[in-house]
Amino acid sequence: ARKFFVGGNWKMNGNKKEINDIVEFLKAGPLDPNVEVVVGCPSIYLTYTKSILPSNVFISAQNTYKVPKGAFTGEISPAMLVDNEIPWVILGHSERRNVFGENDELIAEKVAHALEAGVKVIACIGEKLEEREANKTEEVVFRQTKAIADKIKSWDNVVLAYEPVWAIGTGKTASPQQAQEVHDKLRAWFAKNVSPAVSESLRIIYGGSVTADNAKELAKEKDIDGFLVGGASLKPDFVKIVNAKQ
Numbered sequence: 001a002r003k004f005f006v007g008g009n010w011k012m013n014g015n016k017k018e019i020n021d022i023v024e025f026l027k028a029g030p031l032d033p034n035v036e037v038v039v040g041c042p043s044i045y046l047t048y049t050k051s052i053l054p055s056n057v058f059i060s061a062q063n064t065y066k067v068p069k070g071a072f073t074g075e076i077s078p079a080m081l082v083d084n085e086i087p088w089v090i091l092g093h094s095e096r097r098n099v100f101g102e103n104d105e106l107i108a109e110k111v112a113h114a115l116e117a118g119v120k121v122i123a124c125i126g127e128k129l130e131e132r133e134a135n136k137t138e139e140v141v142f143r144q145t146k147a148i149a150d151k152i153k154s155w156d157n158v159v160l161a162y163e164p165v166w167a168i169g170t171g172k173t174a175s176p177q178q179a180q181e182v183h184d185k186l187r188a189w190f191a192k193n194v195s196p197a198v199s200e201s202l203r204i205i206y207g208g209s210v211t212a213d214n215a216k217e218l219a220k221e222k223d224i225d226g227f228l229v230g231g232a233s234l235k236p237d238f239v240k241i242v243n244a245k246q
Ligand code: 13P
Pocket: 009, 093, 163, 167, 168, 169, 170, 171, 207, 208, 209, 210, 228, 229, 230, 231, 232
């Protein structure tokens, strides 16, 4: 069975005081022990946050570059995460793709390099509104997934986050049926193009305006293995989202 996975993506939010408050509600929980909980924190706060997080919550970076070191001003590498015992990184987030212009090829190289360096990856994919309206959802998410599949040797240390861009930060959550449909198609894609074993074991999580109110219904869908939560991960409601799976 796939262990339910709930990630919080803080994006470019938080300061020491706010992080202290988040850590307090994570400690108070209680967090369902059957759920893997990870928080994605701005790089400058990674070591601070890690030093105060409870042991049942793991930490993630929000980006890394595709090589271990060198003349790449402003970047950090997976090797630097390993050196600081940061086990996870979020890669391919729609904000990296659409605000910072990262393409499928670069994201795939970054995913492959992070895995080779020993960092686990939350890899994000998802279509824009105009792509959905043009009936291109499958084409887009398959293309984004294939780019990664072509460059990595194993999916063991990857969680795939389906985050429709039109649902991110908009309050327009995908309905459980809309999300399940894409997750199901992705699982079929994996069975055909990677292997039945990966199709069965890979966690495919949903992101985009997940709240304490809609998480329970989404969590009932058989191919939704958890969530990647933006705005609501900064608030005590995050605990309810972690515990949404019945
Ligand atoms: P929101 O939950 O704020 O819509 O953000 C989703 C997201 O982008 C998580 O990575």
